[in-house]
């Protein structure tokens with residue numbers, strides 16, 4: 001999958017600036033960057049939910065029944081249905097069959113919550129249902145916006161293990177995260193976004209070596225110009 005010379009503006013607010021990069025199948029690419037740097041916007045463009053203002057996104061292997069799975073930053077499900085019914089509904093939409101819904105539920109460790117109404121889940125459980133939903137039908141590209149946010153340390157690790165399994169099976173996994181340690185340990189590629197631009201992209205080990213630092217946190221601090229404790233808000237002049 002590749003994105004070429006892509007910009008994205010919300011009206012007059014320019015959020016993404018000239019993004020060109022490729023994402024390989026079988027790899028986990030983690031997007032990291034300050035709050036408001038454009039990670040969600042880039043993931044939505046890559047998932048095909050937003051049309052880039054300029055430039056293009058191209059997918060390979062478009063013969064899959066479901067081309068892209070997507071976990072939004074704040075997943076929400078229609079109330080009045082159980083967890084299993086919700087996932088079966090998504091399965092039927094993508095022609096994946098009922099067994100796939102149960103398999104995905106087990107994969108995220110939520111089989112005991114199968115009969116619980118979706119509106120009665122905790123925040124972390126709702127995100128896990130969202131991850132299960134995103135993986136139904138084995139799409140070749142899976143886009144996860146902060147999949148580990150709000151999860152306890154054990155579940156965060158588990159979610160990154162799910163991402164690793166998906167990548168081993170050939171899926172291109174794109175995700176955003178603020179957990180630099182987990183990203184350092186798990187991602188094949190790291191893409192650092194600052195103020196809507198890609199400031200670094202490569203395997204975490206290579207970019208650490210390039211800068212002669214020990215941790216991804218040090219890479220981040222070296223690469224991101226934002227002042228700590230402030231958020232750069234595009235479209236607002238100070």
Ligand SMILES: Nc1ncnc2c1ncn2[C@@H]1O[C@H](COP(=O)(O)OP(=O)(O)OP(=O)(O)O)[C@@H](O)[C@H]1O
Nearest residue numbers: 010013015034035036037038039040041042233234
């Ligand atoms: N619908 C919208 N209309 C106008 N501006 C928007 C809209 N959505 C996002 N933005 C702006 O785009 C910029 C990038 O937002 P985005 O959500 O992509 O950042 P992010 O890197 O995902 O942030 P975070 O880490 O806080 O989730 C922000 O300045 C935000 O205010």
